[in-house]
Amino acid sequence: MSTQFLTTTLFLLVVALTVGITLWASRQTKTAADFYSGGRSFSGFQNGLAIGGDYMSAASFLGISGAIAVYGYDGFLYSIGFLVAWLVALLLVAEMLRNAGRYTMADQLAFRMRQRQVRTAASVSTVVVSIFYLLAQMVGAGTLVALLLGVDSQAVQNITIVGVGLLMIFYVVVGGMKGTTYVQIVKAVLLMIGSALIVVLVLAEFNFNLSSLLGAAAENSGKGESFLQPGLQYGSTLTAQVDFLSLGLALVLGTAGLPHILIRFYTVPTARDARKSVLWAIGLIGAFYLMTLVLGFGAAALLDRDAVDPAAGGQQNLASPLLAEVVGGGEGSTGGAVLLALIAAVAFATILAVVAGLTLASSSSVAHDLYKGVIKKDQPVSEKDEVRVARIAAFVIGAVAIVLAIPAQRLNIAFLVALAFAVAASANLPAILYNMFWRRFNTRGATWSIYGGLVSAVGLVLLSPVTSGAETSLFPGSDFAIFPLNNPGIVSIPLGFLLGFLGTISAREPAAEDRFTELEVRALTGAGAEQASQH
Amino acid sequence: MTEAQPDQAARHDPVYDTLHATPEFTELRRRYRSFVLPASLAFLAWYLLYVVLSNWAGGFMATTVVGNINVALVFGLLQFVTTFGLAFVYARYSGSKLDPLATQLEKDYEKGRARG
Numbered sequence: 001m002s003t004q005f006l007t008t009t010l011f012l013l014v015v016a017l018t019v020g021i022t023l024w025a026s027r028q029t030k031t032a033a034d035f036y037s038g039g040r041s042f043s044g045f046q047n048g049l050a051i052g053g054d055y056m057s058a059a060s061f062l063g064i065s066g067a068i069a070v071y072g073y074d075g076f077l078y079s080i081g082f083l084v085a086w087l088v089a090l091l092l093v094a095e096m097l098r099n100a101g102r103y104t105m106a107d108q109l110a111f112r113m114r115q116r117q118v119r120t121a122a123s124v125s126t127v128v129v130s131i132f133y134l135l136a137q138m139v140g141a142g143t144l145v146a147l148l149l150g151v152d153s154q155a156v157q158n159i160t161i162v163g164v165g166l167l168m169i170f171y172v173v174v175g176g177m178k179g180t181t182y183v184q185i186v187k188a189v190l191l192m193i194g195s196a197l198i199v200v201l202v203l204a205e206f207n208f209n210l211s212s213l214l215g216a217a218a219e220n221s222g223k224g225e226s227f228l229q230p231g232l233q234y235g236s237t238l239t240a241q242v243d244f245l246s247l248g249l250a251l252v253l254g255t256a257g258l259p260h261i262l263i264r265f266y267t268v269p270t271a272r273d274a275r276k277s278v279l280w281a282i283g284l285i286g287a288f289y290l291m292t293l294v295l296g297f298g299a300a301a302l303l304d305r306d307a308v309d310p311a312a313g314g315q316q317n318l319a320s321p322l323l324a325e326v327v328g329g330g331e332g333s334t335g336g337a338v339l340l341a342l343i344a345a346v347a348f349a350t351i352l353a354v355v356a357g358l359t360l361a362s363s364s365s366v367a368h369d370l371y372k373g374v375i376k377k378d379q380p381v382s383e384k385d386e387v388r389v390a391r392i393a394a395f396v397i398g399a400v401a402i403v404l405a406i407p408a409q410r411l412n413i414a415f416l417v418a419l420a421f422a423v424a425a426s427a428n429l430p431a432i433l434y435n436m437f438w439r440r441f442n443t444r445g446a447t448w449s450i451y452g453g454l455v456s457a458v459g460l461v462l463l464s465p466v467t468s469g470a471e472t473s474l475f476p477g478s479d480f481a482i483f484p485l486n487n488p489g490i491v492s493i494p495l496g497f498l499l500g501f502l503g504t505i506s507a508r509e510p511a512a513e514d515r516f517t518e519l520e521v522r523a524l525t526g527a528g529a530e531q532a533s534q535h
Numbered sequence: 536m537t538e539a540q541p542d543q544a545a546r547h548d549p550v551y552d553t554l555h556a557t558p559e560f561t562e563l564r565r566r567y568r569s570f571v572l573p574a575s576l577a578f579l580a581w582y583l584l585y586v587v588l589s590n591w592a593g594g595f596m597a598t599t600v601v602g603n604i605n606v607a608l609v610f611g612l613l614q615f616v617t618t619f620g621l622a623f624v625y626a627r628y629s630g631s632k633l634d635p636l637a638t639q640l641e642k643d644y645e646k647g648r649a650r651g
Binding site for chain 2 (some may be wrong): 116214384
């Protein structure tokens with residue numbers, strides 16, 4: 001049996017399984033609470049798995065292990081920021097958001113502020129963050145499928161992007177939050193089992209001695225000791241170092257502002273379950289990143305250098321699947337073919353689960369915030385009508401993502417993900433934290449921080465070497481890069497906080513300050529919080 | 536600018552003012568903030584220290600600890616340990632110090648609403 005045949009079969013199995021789950025979930029999706037938050041009836045453990053499924057993207061699974069395989073230690077730096085970030089969510093955001101909101105990120109702002117303005121701002125930022133993240137995943141899917149099927153053709157990549165886009169629309173439109181959650185749970189389980197299997201096989205090659213694995217990786221990399229030390233990927237110029245610091249800030253502060261993560265806290269019955277879900281998620285995600293460390297160094301030690309090093313024409317993002325083939329018995333062996341196909345299918349499931357979460361977050365926000373909260377603010381909107389609009393929005397957002405993803409194939413995936421984190425940290429996190437901790441915070445502060453963080457993060461990237469002025473730029477021919485860093489976070493995050501502060505102190509809004517009393521009691525005690533629906 | 540805007544939510548149930556003024560609520564808020572604010576500053580500082588050392592203390596990070604394992608790897612793995620550790624400590628703390636007060640206040644809220 002050829003690997004292509006096995007891979008294709010397993011891909012189709014993943015699709016069949018997730019479509020089946022979605023159809024089953026659709027029968028239990030009746031009310032708006034079902035569609036947006038799965039009836040708030042998931043347990044902390046289930047939601048923890050789903051958060052893991054939502055968060056551990058292809059950028060983590062393929063990207064980080066690939067970066068470690070090529071650049072050694074520097075690849076590992078990413079995963080640390082991605083993990084530590086969960087403490088922000090655990091300590092400062094998850095429980096209070098669960099108690100104060102209903103369906104979207106905007107809810108907890110609209111709780112005490114002027115609906116129209118804060119819902120519009122939060123919705124714009126939700127859609128922008130989600131679209132950047134979606135593009136990264138869809139472009140990744142296109143590359144991955146083309147490479148795994150062994151066909152280097154633009155047409156296959158485009159077909160994959162369209163296919164992934166249609167699937168994610170299907171999951172969200174038909175299954176809502178319930179379907180999406182189960183798809184994410186299945187993916188998380190597959191990803192953990194698949195990774196653990198390869199990790200054990202890799203470690204067995206080195207008699208479970210981490211030090212010999214690292215030694216072999218350093219030797220095979222041709223870079224020696226420096227492969228195990230920071231500095232290979234990011235370089236040692238001051239600009240590169242500040243750029244890395246900027247990235248580190250965005251990673252650690254961005255997670256708790258990602259809309260598709262935030263809405264997961266609404267899927268459990270109480271704030272205590274939201275806390276439990278984050279605890280499970282931290283355990284799972286931490287274990288997963290420890291495994292990517294072994295996968296990455298394992299690939300560096302066991303794979304032919306040229307196969308993964310982009311400088312030698314290799315495929316960095318294929319380090320994990322190729323490693324699976326090697327530990328399974330090598331190219332041409334049945335074991336190798338089976339493991340390669342298995343890991344490829346896991347990667348595919350990973351992408352599907354993440355894009356579904358992103359589409360759900362943005363369509364919920366369009367329907368609940370923009371349609372119900374802004375456009376139809378003065379008219380009653382039935383639940384049925386709201387859910388219908390959310391489904392239409394999922395269609396539209398999915399279609400937009402497909403159309404944008406095809407030209408976006410020229411962009412760097414890691415950069416798109418980093419940009420989504422930077423916008424989330426600059427635009428969303430300041431507003432969320434101020435709202436929960438500062439009575440004086442008001443509508444003007446919220447809109448200034450959201451729009452200010454959003455515009456500065458995206459604007460700085462447009463003026464950076466990512467867009468122009470370097471060989472790797474989007475427009476290598478022109479040069480308007482007046483901002484030297486690729487990562488805007490070091491400027492845009494403090495700016496988001498500063499604008500939130502200035503906007504607040506330049507206006508008084510007694511109604512918002514007054515409503516803070518209820519917000520605070522609700523957030524800390526759960527008194528009056530949304531209940532789980534009875535089924 | 537000063538009066539409530541029409542699209543703002545209505546004035547809340549007065550039971551929230553009563554609860555907000557109770558010593559139990561003040562204590563709950565004090566316990567919550569006195570844990571999460573210092574803890575957040577601490578883990579952010581600890582993480583930034585790691586990023587800064589990775590950037591500007593290459594020599595120190597390259598120091599061998601044992602075999603092929605160097606300070607950089609140990610430091611990175613310690614970030615995992617502290618993240619798991621702080622999550623565990625917060626779970627214990629919130630379970631014993633925050634949840635009982637929160638549950639009590641929520642019950643008072645239900646009673647307050649029933650009366651009102």
